[in-house]
Amino acid sequence: MKHHLTSINDIAKALGVSASTVSRALKDHPDISTATREKIKAFAEKVNYRPNALALSLKKQVSNTIGIVVPEIVHHFFSSIISGIEDIAYSKGYRVMICQSNEDFQREEMNVQALMDHRVDGLLVCMSKTTVDPAHFISVFKSQIPMVFFDRVCKEIDTDRVITDDFNGARLITSHLIDTGCKRILHLGTPAQLDIGQERLQGYLQALKDHNITPRRDLILTCDTAEKVWNSKDNILKSAPHIDGIFAVNDSTAITAMHVLMNAGYNIPKDIAVAGFGDDPVANMVNPTLTTLEQQGYQMGQEAMNLLLERLSNNELSITSRVKIFQPELKKRNSTRS
Amino acid sequence: MKHHLTSINDIAKALGVSASTVSRALKDHPDISTATREKIKAFAEKVNYRPNALALSLKKQVSNTIGIVVPEIVHHFFSSIISGIEDIAYSKGYRVMICQSNEDFQREEMNVQALMDHRVDGLLVCMSKTTVDPAHFISVFKSQIPMVFFDRVCKEIDTDRVITDDFNGARLITSHLIDTGCKRILHLGTPAQLDIGQERLQGYLQALKDHNITPRRDLILTCDTAEKVWNSKDNILKSAPHIDGIFAVNDSTAITAMHVLMNAGYNIPKDIAVAGFGDDPVANMVNPTLTTLEQQGYQMGQEAMNLLLERLSNNELSITSRVKIFQPELKKRNSTRS
DNA sequence: TTTTTTACCGCAATCGATTGCGGTATTGTT
DNA sequence: AACAATACCGCAATCGATTGCGGTAAAAAA
Numbered sequence A, B: 001m002k003h004h005l006t007s008i009n010d011i012a013k014a015l016g017v018s019a020s021t022v023s024r025a026l027k028d029h030p031d032i033s034t035a036t037r038e039k040i041k042a043f044a045e046k047v048n049y050r051p052n053a054l055a056l057s058l059k060k061q062v063s064n065t066i067g068i069v070v071p072e073i074v075h076h077f078f079s080s081i082i083s084g085i086e087d088i089a090y091s092k093g094y095r096v097m098i099c100q101s102n103e104d105f106q107r108e109e110m111n112v113q114a115l116m117d118h119r120v121d122g123l124l125v126c127m128s129k130t131t132v133d134p135a136h137f138i139s140v141f142k143s144q145i146p147m148v149f150f151d152r153v154c155k156e157i158d159t160d161r162v163i164t165d166d167f168n169g170a171r172l173i174t175s176h177l178i179d180t181g182c183k184r185i186l187h188l189g190t191p192a193q194l195d196i197g198q199e200r201l202q203g204y205l206q207a208l209k210d211h212n213i214t215p216r217r218d219l220i221l222t223c224d225t226a227e228k229v230w231n232s233k234d235n236i237l238k239s240a241p242h243i244d245g246i247f248a249v250n251d252s253t254a255i256t257a258m259h260v261l262m263n264a265g266y267n268i269p270k271d272i273a274v275a276g277f278g279d280d281p282v283a284n285m286v287n288p289t290l291t292t293l294e295q296q297g298y299q300m301g302q303e304a305m306n307l308l309l310e311r312l313s314n315n316e317l318s319i320t321s322r323v324k325i326f327q328p329e330l331k332k333r334n335s336t337r338s
Numbered sequence C: 001t002t003t004t005t006t007a008c009c010g011c012a013a014t015c016g017a018t019t020g021c022g023g024t025a026t027t028g029t030t
Numbered sequence D: 001a002a003c004a005a006t007a008c009c010g011c012a013a014t015c016g017a018t019t020g021c022g023g024t025a026a027a028a029a030a
Helices: A008-015 A019-026 A034-046 A053-060 A076-091 A105-117 A135-142 A166-179 A195-210 A226-231 A233-242 A251-263 A297-313 B008-015 B019-026 B034-046 B053-060 B076-091 B105-117 B135-142 B166-179 B195-210 B226-231 B233-242 B251-263 B297-313
Strands: A065-070 A095-100 A122-125 A147-150 A160-164 A185-189 A220-222 A245-248 A273-275 A292-294 A323-326 A329-331 B065-070 B095-100 B122-125 B147-150 B160-164 B185-189 B220-222 B245-248 B273-275 B292-294 B323-326 B329-331
Touching: A008 A019, A008 A034, A019 A034, A053 B053, A065 A076, A065 A105, A076 A095, A076 A297, A076 B095, A095 A105, A095 B076, A095 B095, A105 A122, A105 A135, A122 A297, A135 A147, A147 A297, A160 A166, A160 A297, A166 A185, A166 A195, A166 A245, A166 A273, A166 A292, A166 A329, A185 A195, A185 A251, A226 A233, A226 A251, A233 A251, A245 A251, A251 A273, A297 A323, B008 B019, B008 B034, B019 B034, B065 B076, B065 B105, B076 B095, B076 B297, B095 B105, B105 B122, B105 B135, B122 B297, B135 B147, B147 B297, B160 B166, B160 B297, B166 B185, B166 B195, B166 B245, B166 B273, B166 B292, B166 B329, B185 B195, B185 B251, B226 B233, B226 B251, B233 B251, B245 B251, B251 B273, B297 B323
Parallel strands: A065 A095, A065 A122, A122 A147, A147 A160, A160 A323, A185 A220, A185 A245, A245 A273, B065 B095, B065 B122, B122 B147, B147 B160, B160 B323, B185 B220, B185 B245, B245 B273
Antiparallel strands: A292 A329, B292 B329
8 A cells, every 4th residue: 555644534533533623623723622632632743644735735725835947056046046035935934846947948838837737826937048938937927826037037028027237247347357457358248149148248348338448349259158168269269369358258157268268378367357257156266266246146036035925925916016136246356457 | 816727627617517527528538529528628728727736646646746855956966966866757757846955954854844745756865964863764764655865875764875985986086196196195074973974084094005004193184165174274284284185075175275275385286186076067167177086966866766766666665775876987187196 | 119228428425634604512591 | 490602523515636436318229
């Protein structure tokens, strides 16, 4: 026979009372006599009774569970966000179901569907890079399930959002490069379809404009992972003699670029200063340590969960959608000059 | 009113048939006429009907969900394991609930309890560092719920296990240090209660013994995180002049130690060679790149899930518990001599 | 035309827990 | 002693889906 954890009916049968009595006794309902209550409680304790969360959710029409969809938990930024979400969620009695889309559109659809099937009370989502058709999110939205996007939002839907000010972050750190003497800054960016990458590119361009530096097409490369840096190694080294700074769209790209340059004999930051984005823990472990922008993932997660909680408690319809923008903070380290 | 996704009863009412008919029509039961079946299917499609996973699990007494408990998903090793688990699980129609214990005993108890409450079909667990009393696991075991431990196992319970050969890994990499000229190797290890750390320490000692090197008490430090390295900075620098190698129990510790030494003017690996454990992606991003042991988290996750799947399908009782040992592979890089 | 077969569908129990309502005893009130 | 008021507990419906069994038609066979 299968395991079959003890249910409320098992207790009822064993004690010769009805299930209703057991249920009421366990939650101290005044209708139950002290004698019966104690007897039931003692027995429940003995057999280590635990209410079936599935049955409860079904009955109550509330699962006390929220779903999270992130691209990949291996990235420190996302796992920090998850920790932020969890800490708030747990403190409010919510449980969490985490799903990885692996930056894959179909996997993301599956994830969302599975979470809906499990009747989560709300959804916290960071979109996959490859998501072009947001039909699955629109479906959630129409079902009135509270949903908050973080970092990579779905522009087609009017929901609460928690995002980083990518534009100003990029502008800030690019300005820092310029202020510390850089004049020809190479940008390693994402493919064009990723909104966040575009924001950072625009911030970079704005900083150049602020300082009357003419942007150059050949100083903007599409290259946003460590692998792509290795693949673009020749390209980077070709432009290396003509640049004095690099702003990469994320830390691992920046660090790998540093690696390539140092192997080719360049001194960081004397010959070429390098800056990243995100403040991954790696940034502080490499030599030289990487100047970058701290993104406060943990706080973003907390904020996202708080927004969701308000939707879950309030009679949602009244609130208009809110956008929380986090300003990334410049972490000046040794890969840029002072 | 609350959202209320459409149920099988809603369809039944809307179409003037019984819920049973809808249920059968949707799964092509021969008792239902083609006309009725098509009508129901079309309607279900239109309203985007999806069966309630909670109700299904309750009825079928099978949730098709397995629970994972890991210390912290921020660590690459654990998130790789999770990916390995997920890929196998998804391919077999299982969903996954991930919980973080944050290396906290009570949180771990809560997690296990919550997963049991949700009636997961099985459990995959890596114990928290602070877990001394395994009562919650014993309770699961007694309930006959299949459970597989990975990496940090519970010695008190006889379950399937997927582990790294920490002893031989440590022995291997320490031997490598010795073979490349090291004679006085500092070991940065974990506190004594962590089994894994003890295995690695023993492997280190064995390698010394293999090469007729007398171990020295002052060359074994309890120091297993980046923070602790910074705190033990003085201690490390004090012994630095007397050593020519370091074997750290994990990569971030090794890398931070490298940092401390390089800042003090030491050359890695000429003056002091450094080796880690785990092959975190950071190991390949620092300069010099870190020699370490690859742990194959992804494969370990796959293996753990496969073991669990067998327990879930077979009439479990017959199989005796199995132990899968993964041999870590030496990744020779630039932090050690050749 | 009567009987048998087949096609098609609904009733009701079940999974585990909750809750309004109603029903006995028992105690309290005139 | 007759009636009202508690105290205490069970019945049954509900949440959503499944399934054995039974029932009513229409079609086929006698």
